[in-house]
Amino acid sequence: MPVEWIDLRSDTVTRPTDAMRAAMAAAEVGDDVYGEDPTVNALQDRLAGELGFEAALFVPSGTQSNLVALLAHCARGDEYLVGMDAHTYNTGR
Numbered sequence: 001m002p003v004e005w006i007d008l009r010s011d012t013v014t015r016p017t018d019a020m021r022a023a024m025a026a027a028e029v030g031d032d033v034y035g036e037d038p039t040v041n042a043l044q045d046r047l048a049g050e051l052g053f054e055a056a057l058f059v060p061s062g063t064q065s066n067l068v069a070l071l072a073h074c075a076r077g078d079e080y081l082v083g084m085d086a087h088t089y090n091t092g093r
Contacts, residue, residue, distance in 0.1 A: 006020075043056075044056040
């Protein structure tokens with residue numbers, strides 16, 4: 001049987017299979033901003049438990065996680081010092 005590759009780099013290149021479409025259509029939904037998405041809540045609870053933390057926060061991208069980390073350590077308008085090769089500084093690569 002040939003191997004079918006699924007490209008998950010981005011939602012702009014992923015071509016969902018019929019099984020993926022069926023799973024999306026059958027999924028429970030809710031607004032994650034208001035803490036109402038049961039799938040996101042279950043994922044966060046599972047990871048917090050497995051990693052031994054009180055809580056976890058799902059963020060869908062590395063860019064968003066970098067922003068969360070910076071805002072956890074710096075106030076808006078603060079400057080932060082990093083080397084020229086730090087990925088939060090050198091975004092042109």
